[in-house]
Amino acid sequence: MADGRLRQRLKATLDEAAFIIQDRPPGKEGEPHPAGEVRYGTGVEILRLLLLTSYFIGSCLAINATQIVGAPIYFVSKDYYYAYMALTKQSFGILVTTITQWFSPTVIRVSWDADVRGQLYKGPGGRLESEFPERLVLTANHQIYSDWLYLWWAAYTSKMHGHIYIILKESLKYMPILSPGILFYGFIFMARKWGSDKSRMEYRLQKLKTRHSGPLVGSQSLDPMWLLIFPEGTNLSRNTRKQSARWSQKSGIPDLRHELLPRSTGMQFCLEQLGDSVEWVYDCTMAYEGVPIGEYAPEYFTLRSIYFQGRPPKSVNMYWRRFKTAEIPYQDDAGFEKWILDRWKEKDDMLEQYYTTGRFPSDGVTDAKTGARDGFIETEVQPRSVLEVGQIFVILASLVLVANVLAKLNGLGAKPLRDSNSVGLKTQFQKFMSHDNLDLIPVASQRLKNKRPLALNQDVFRQALRVFMQLVVAKENNLDIELVETRPASGVSAEYLKLNPLGKVPTFVGANGFLLTEAIAIAIYLASQNERTALLGKTKQDYASIVRWLSYANSEVLPTLSGWFGPLIGHRPYNQKQVQEAKAASNKVLKVLEDHLHTQTFFVGERITLADLFVASELSRGFQYVLDKAWRAEHPHITRWYETIVNQPIWRAVIKEPILEAPKAKHPLEGLPKPTLILDDWKRKYSNEETRTGALPWFWEHYKEDEYSLWRVDYLYNDELTLTFMSSNLIGGFFARLEASRKFLFGAASVYGKSNDSIIRGAFLVRGAEALPAFDVAPDYESYKLTKLDPHKEADREFIEDQWSWDKPIVVDGKEYEWADGKVFK
Secondary structure, eight states: OHHHHHHHHHHHHHHHHHHHHSSSOTTOTTSOOTTOSOOSOHHHHHHHHHHHHHHHHHHHHHHHHHHHHHGGGGGTOHHHHHHHHHHHHHHHHHHHHHHHHHHSOOEEEEEEOGGGTTSEEEOGGGOEEEOOOSEEEEEEOOOSTTHHHHHHHHHHHTTOTTSEEEEEEGGGGGOTTHHHHHHHTTOEEEOSOHHHHHHHHHHHHHHHTOEEOOTTOOSOEEOOEEEEEOTTSSOOOHHHHHHHHHHHHHHTOOOOSSSOOOOHHHHHHHHHHHGGGOOEEEEEEEEETTOOTTOOGGGTOOHIIIIISSOOOSEEEEEEEEEEGGGSOTTSHHHHHHHHHHHHHHHHHHHHHHHHHSSOOOOOOOBTTTTBBTTBEEEOOOOSOGGGGHHHHHHHHHHHHHHHHHHHHTTOOOOOOOHHHHHHHHHHHHHHHSTTEEEEEOBOOSSOOOSOOSOBOHHHHHHOHHHHHHHHHHHHTTOEEEEOOBOGGGOOOHHHHHHOTTOOSOEEEETTOOEEESHHHHHHHHHHTSTTOSTTOSSHHHHHHHHHHHHHIIIIIHHHHHHHHTGGGTSSOOOHHHHHHHHHHHHHHHHHHHHHHTSOSSSSTTSOOHHHHHHHHHHHHHHHHTOOHHHHHHOHHHHHHHHHHHTSHHHHHHBSSOOOOOOOOOOGGGGSOOOSSOHHHHHHHHHHSOIIIIIHHHHHHHOOTTTEEEEEEEESOGGGOOSHHHHHHHHHHHHHHTGGGGGGEEEEEEEEEETTEEEEEEEEEEESSOSHHHHTTSTTGGGEEEEEEOTTSHHHHHHHHHHHHOOSOEEETTEEEOEEEEEEEO
């Protein structure tokens, strides 16, 4: 029986492969191909076939061998094993990225809703880069077999291509060449028999939410994870479309035009198992240019047409959005089924717009910084560097080199290298051991990172001032620095304590074993690796002056500044007297810098030196937390100098945005006396009781006009609204930007009507008599008209109750609009 099932699976796999490889299905021969005529003749097509298969099979075999070599690590340390396998998964991500670039280049057109704005942008060379979370569940419609390749590339743009997990059909487990590798990747295979699939999924998902103490990480943390699931279960085709239509008719669920009906069971189970370990569900809607309405992408874009004939889709289009996991009703079967069907209906509407206009929706933003034009980014699939291909083979090559060296050292009979090769080997070995290959063990986030471009976000920078400065120096001298991360505040590993017995950061370990601690010593050592560097000055006097300012910043500036801002941000116990004393001490210490910079452009000489980089890094938290606008006005010379340094290319290459953020002023409503109606009590009442029969009577009984006011909110640009779910997302974005006023606001806003004919309207309870102090924390509050309501007027009172109950339509200019969707700010 087992052999019979295996043969059936293999047959299904080969049938799928045969369909992918065929050029065009029967009945399509006379129709033009959406990607145009065949680009390559038979001879070139065969050559491309040989090149692609050689590169693909060779890379897969190298990855498989690397996995097998590393498999025994599992019995030594599971955490190191998972980190090792993540590297091999990265290798496969690089493989699919380079294959797509070299053999099927095409335009990638990306857009997003307002909630994802700013997370996608163009990086160096026009590459797409993204800043998605390290842990998320990713859903997508399934148009064609290559969907998962483009989504793996999307993970690559966020440096998460080593941490993607895909839920696949079990038949793919038996694909030749691929199957050995993907078994190591921890993918989840579904036989579409829930009885057996459930236990298998539960086992894998529990592993994905297990905390690990990774290599050189002192605290336990959840591993990065992108869990990719196609809720439709299979790709869209003529056959699966018929099956979906039959299921629609049988179950009474409205059918979709451009997708298959999603299956809720698997995704719901994933969210139940992962729980609060995943904050976001990201969703990507995909479409391929040129497929006629009512036709199917797999019938046009086959393996042969895409990779061998030079006829890939003219563009691959992606629309991104996200949903907060806590707001998804995954613990309610009926509620979740409705939720996912609603999301797929929204995707269907977006696909209808795409097939009609050739574009997905967008948030309409043109931003030179991100590369967006009218809310779209156009790019291509490409690696950061062609040298990344070396990662696929580097471990095996290193093992061969090490084995050869060990064989020679131990006299095991290895054949001696010829002189020319010996010289070459010696040169390469010396180069490897030289100061161009350096390792740094500092503090940053909670997971082990591989070598990557020197780029940190502000959150990392705030935790790693002295580390950040070292990276700037390394960047200036083109040094290859590996960032190995740990958190001293959470406890460090025994291995780290061997390097630095005090458990402090940073610690430097050179490729030749050279060990160095203390920030100043490491900075000088890194700067000195370039014999022509200007960072250490031109003369011995310059060098001594630089060391003077390094010592002053380290021993005088940082201790006093941290004594000032540390208690204010919760890093130390707060004591008002001590904070004031630290503030006075800081101003005294900083006056020395202000006086010096009154007549000097930089600290030493007329060019930037190590002193400028070091002092700026030590001052950065001060500018972030306590050196506000008034302070800067009183210290113009430090401010001028600091802004000059943090906007230098070497600085900006390591941190994307300079930190020059003054602390926000105290909220204007903080000074109001304590009300008798506690807003949180009302919010709980509204959440837990029936609105009209329980919550509203309680509200009117406790409402005090001298404590609160009531306001009507009308969106001013209803004529620009398109799809209703996008209008709902617009409300969600507005609510997110009201976060600073959450303690002073409660309200609800709704979308009424249908797509391309809708209204946004709502009602708010505001602390105090005026609305502006609560609403102007949101930059887009002027897009809404705020009208004060009188609860003594029956019409105003009824308006409030209707807005908070969501059970009645509204009438605008004699036209009735049904309630479509809404959000609550509480």
